[in-house]
Amino acid sequence: MLNKALIEDVLNAALTTGGDFSEVFVEDRFTNRMSLQSSKLEKSLSGRDFGVGIRVFKGLNSVYAYTNDFSKEGLLQAANAASQAIQSTPGEHNIVLPLVKQTVNTIHPIHLMPNSVEKTRKLQVLRKADQIVRDYHSSISQAIIGLLEEEQHVLIANSEGTYVEDTRVRSRLVVNAIASNEHDMQTGFYGPGRYQGFEFIEELDLEHYAKEASRIAVTMLHADPAPSGKFPVVIDNEFGGVIFHEACGHGLEAAAVAKNNSVFANKVGEKVASDLVTYIDDGTITNEWGSINIDDEGEKARKNVLIENGILKGYLIDKFNARRMNAESTGSGRRESYKFAPTSRMTNTYIAPGESTPEEIIANTEFGIYAKYMGGGSVNPATGDYNFAVNEAYLVKDGKIDKPIRGATLIGNGAKTIQKVDMVGNNLGHGAGMCGASSGSIPVNVGQPMLRVSEITVGGKEAN
Amino acid sequence: MELLTFRDQLFAEGEKLGFTDLELYYEKQSGFGCQIYKGEIDDYRSSTVNGVSVRGLYNGKMGYAYTEKLDEDSVSFLLDNIKENSSLIEDDPQDLFEGNTNYEKIDFYSTRLSEISIEEKIDFLKKVEKKIYDYDKRVVQTDYAAIQDQLVEKALFNNKGLALQDRNNFLFVVFSVVVKENDEIKSDFYFKLTKDLHSLNPEDIAKEAVEKSLSHLGGKSYSNKTYPVILNNFAASSLLATFSPSFSAKSVQDNQSRLKGKIDHKIASSVVTLVDNPHLPDGIRSGTFDSEGVPTKQLTIVEDGVLKTYFHNLKTANKDGVEPTGHGHKSSYKDSVGVSPSNFYVEPGNKSYEELYAGLEEGIIITSLAGLHSGANPISGDFSLAADGFYVKDGKIVSPTNQMTIAGNFFELMQDIVDVGSDLIFSPMDSYGYIGSPSLTIKGLAVTVD
Numbered sequence: 033m034l035n036k037a038l039i040e041d042v043l044n045a046a047l048t049t050g051g052d053f054s055e056v057f058v059e060d061r062f063t064n065r066m067s068l069q070s071s072k073l074e075k076s077l078s079g080r081d082f083g084v085g086i087r088v089f090k091g092l093n094s095v096y097a098y099t100n101d102f103s104k105e106g107l108l109q110a111a112n113a114a115s116q117a118i119q120s121t122p123g124e125h126n127i128v129l130p131l132v133k134q135t136v137n138t139i140h141p142i143h144l145m146p147n148s149v150e151k152t153r154k155l156q157v158l159r160k161a162d163q164i165v166r167d168y169h170s171s172i173s174q175a176i177i178g179l180l181e182e183e184q185h186v187l188i189a190n191s192e193g194t195y196v197e198d199t200r201v202r203s204r205l206v207v208n209a210i211a212s213n214e215h216d217m218q219t220g221f222y223g224p225g226r227y228q229g230f231e232f233i234e235e236l237d238l239e240h241y242a243k244e245a246s247r248i249a250v251t252m253l254h255a256d257p258a259p260s261g262k263f264p265v266v267i268d269n270e271f272g273g274v275i276f277h278e279a280c281g282h283g284l285e286a287a288a289v290a291k292n293n294s295v296f297a298n299k300v301g302e303k304v305a306s307d308l309v310t311y312i313d314d315g316t317i318t319n320e321w322g323s324i325n326i327d328d329e330g331e332k333a334r335k336n337v338l339i340e341n342g343i344l345k346g347y348l349i350d351k352f353n354a355r356r357m358n359a360e361s362t363g364s365g366r367r368e369s370y371k372f373a374p375t376s377r378m379t380n381t382y383i384a385p386g387e388s389t390p391e392e393i394i395a396n397t398e399f400g401i402y403a404k405y406m407g408g409g410s411v412n413p414a415t416g417d418y419n420f421a422v423n424e425a426y427l428v429k430d431g432k433i434d435k436p437i438r439g440a441t442l443i444g445n446g447a448k449t450i451q452k453v454d455m456v457g458n459n460l461g462h463g464a465g466m467c468g469a470s471s472g473s474i475p476v477n478v479g480q481p482m483l484r485v486s487e488i489t490v491g492g493k494e495a496n
Numbered sequence: 497m498e499l500l501t502f503r504d505q506l507f508a509e510g511e512k513l514g515f516t517d518l519e520l521y522y523e524k525q526s527g528f529g530c531q532i533y534k535g536e537i538d539d540y541r542s543s544t545v546n547g548v549s550v551r552g553l554y555n556g557k558m559g560y561a562y563t564e565k566l567d568e569d570s571v572s573f574l575l576d577n578i579k580e581n582s583s584l585i586e587d588d589p590q591d592l593f594e595g596n597t598n599y600e601k602i603d604f605y606s607t608r609l610s611e612i613s614i615e616e617k618i619d620f621l622k623k624v625e626k627k628i629y630d631y632d633k634r635v636v637q638t639d640y641a642a643i644q645d646q647l648v649e650k651a652l653f654n655n656k657g658l659a660l661q662d663r664n665n666f667l668f669v670v671f672s673v674v675v676k677e678n679d680e681i682k683s684d685f686y687f688k689l690t691k692d693l694h695s696l697n698p699e700d701i702a703k704e705a706v707e708k709s710l711s712h713l714g715g716k717s718y719s720n721k722t723y724p725v726i727l728n729n730f731a732a733s734s735l736l737a738t739f740s741p742s743f744s745a746k747s748v749q750d751n752q753s754r755l756k757g758k759i760d761h762k763i764a765s766s767v768v769t770l771v772d773n774p775h776l777p778d779g780i781r782s783g784t785f786d787s788e789g790v791p792t793k794q795l796t797i798v799e800d801g802v803l804k805t806y807f808h809n810l811k812t813a814n815k816d817g818v819e820p821t822g823h824g825h826k827s828s829y830k831d832s833v834g835v836s837p838s839n840f841y842v843e844p845g846n847k848s849y850e851e852l853y854a855g856l857e858e859g860i861i862i863t864s865l866a867g868l869h870s871g872a873n874p875i876s877g878d879f880s881l882a883a884d885g886f887y888v889k890d891g892k893i894v895s896p897t898n899q900m901t902i903a904g905n906f907f908e909l910m911q912d913i914v915d916v917g918s919d920l921i922f923s924p925m926d927s928y929g930y931i932g933s934p935s936l937t938i939k940g941l942a943v944t945v946d
Contacts, residue, residue, distance in 0.1 A: 060565075063830075066584075069750060070750065072586040072587055073584050073585055073586045073587070074585070074587045075560075075585075075832055076559070076560070076580075076581040076584050076585055077561065077562070077581070077831075077832055078560075078561045078562075078577035078580075078581060079549075079561060079562040079563060079830055080564065080565060080570065080573060081547075082563070082564045083545060083564060092536055092538070093536060093538070094537075094539055094540065095537075095540040095541070096539070096540065096541040096542075097541065097542045097543065098541070098545065099545065100546065100547070100565065101544065110542075110544075113542050114542070117537070117542075117614075151580055151581070151584055152584065155584055173751060174750070174751055174752065210751075210875065212751075216876060217752075217754070217873075217875045217876045218873070219873065219875060219876075257903075258880070260720045260901075260903075260944035261720060261944070291637065292637070293637065293639060293674065371545065407870040408869055408870030409870050409871075410866050410867055410882075412866070413639075414639050414674045414681060414683045415681050415682060415683060417882070417899050418882075419866050419867040419881070419882030419899075419901070420867060420870060420871070421867060421870040421871040438878075439878055439879075439880045439903055440880065441867065441871045441880035441881060441903070443900075443901055443944075443946055444899075445899075489899075489901075489944065489946045490944070491880055491882070491900070491901020491902070491903055491944035492901075492903055492942070492944070493942045
């Protein structure tokens, strides 16, 4: 994507004012977005992103410059702009030259590159999903079916001798169903995605995903407003894991930990969660949405156990925060694109399965809320206060699932909530999502088996 | 390759291939951002990025593609993809805008802002950060002490002779402060967008940022019920931003807006007037033409509670048989043309924030909302959101509350606005437009306190 001599020149130029680490990240990305609405293909957009990010460290100072002027002059200018911010005594700098290309072990095989497949073939899948949604129920008033495909080619080189290239391919189908009656509209959503090519989209169980999205919209149209108060909450598997993504995952990222800006800082070896909780981040799971071969700093993907049986084991660490923490990278440096400096981020993060069956968990709950499908949420990492929405919820009464409820928002404090996990199921599942933070919006999986938290504050419209 | 060379080559190749209409949208963003942590530069970034998107009519159908790489390969990449995309698109085609003579002559670029040196910006951050630490011993740290400036240049060309250019620059600062007392940790922040760094006083910023954070310490729980609520200017503007897509004719035509069929109907309390002003001197979304080349102008969307118009681009206006309003919008060259407000806000009233809550016998003040991307349904208007704020009794703030949720419906809330404050600010959340509101008093909302 860029020739080696030029990369070496840029790495060198970035260090001329005394920096102790320099890095080049080159990205060439092809994107396709198709969207079917009112049964018509309304959007079909193709694009190419291309740019270069240059990063320099000096101790705990970090500088980032990016550009899509890929001429030699343009790149050296960006490298100089970055180096000018490092005002140190230039000495002999350490740089491993010449660069020697390292092979990246491809652990996520791709069979059909998105750009090799005609768009008419893709359109057929969208139409099929659209039909399933429209046939589901008379109250379905709209279906929006989207296809997102990306081929991202990256080259990462640094002054420590890292010199790697990788291609990431991701595909996602997004089903939005809207159900309406005279006075109301409700939406249902399902968005399966994987680190795979078009083979994933073509082999997808469309019946399942399109019907589930439709069922959520129709069910919520007839749901009562959620009650307010503190209740036991049963959270189902797959995307249910978003609660721990928000409540714990972000607090375990070095970006928060390194500056003591997390409730989990300085607590390795301490009990931070219920004994039932084992929390893992694993970028190596074959072809999962949040998987990677290498992270965006060129480090190999790995499996990081963060919490084991309630005991804090470690954090997610990138190269820069590793300096502040006197630790090593855990292969967790990620970024949306060359427009962002990488920082510590999650990949596929999940709660490991436990012993209970889903039936046992419901049967053991006298009164509470069953959150079947979660929406998104957010957290304030400094305080650990989180919130998230429930897309499909039910009351649980006398050990049985009762009527559907809507508009439930769960709020609480992450550090407290993970201590209140009192049942963990055996049905681990993963769900695809996008996670936004300082290094942009990146694909991540959240996951868990069904589990129960003894008490969460539920905010609804029905104030008791 | 130079932009104009690229344009000429693209239009020439395109016409040769049989394209009838071609449009080239260009955007260049240059920026500098910096973050300080305990006196050290923790993050420093500078950038220059540009890209183009191209629309073309082929066999009477419109296709799109974009690229960030302006080279010869990209000319064929764009034209091939536009051709393939246009053959699949089933949407009604839209002719390109030929342009007219009604463009305002306003330059939103501040030369003074562009002359501020990087050193001066970093010094400013260091000064404020130090004053934050010195202000109160309960300050643990700053979560963010950051400055960012941005220059956006846009150009639009088509093969019918249209050639337009606009530019805008601005700078913002954000200071987020974490405070701790006993075991309670709270944070809040100061945010300001400006074209004039010298108008900001470090002393005042430190005071405001720390006082705001300290004000949340000592949170208490209150009973869960329906309270009169004051959404302060920050909370109100972020809520309006979340539901602003309802005012777009695109949402209306797609059956995704509760405002469908409501033109000339009362959709809000009569104290509410909503204005869109694309020529605000300090507006992020200020410009003289929209993403399709339509001239922009000031517009009243809601007047004394009555809905006067939706936001339109060329296609939605064509469909409704009305004039385009200049709200064709691309979030960047990567996007196709949608519809979006420019600088859109609730017109301020006369009462100060303090006067608003002095009028409450009992109530809740909301100072910030969280979970807007997940806990709000932009179509139905239903929301259930995490919130921070204060409990008010007999016109006085009694204490901060523990984390809360508020639940309601945006369209009902619009009817329930009883008072509009004078303290207009704009939300830093700018993906829906640059959206502002003063503090608003709402008759009642369901509140749950943790």
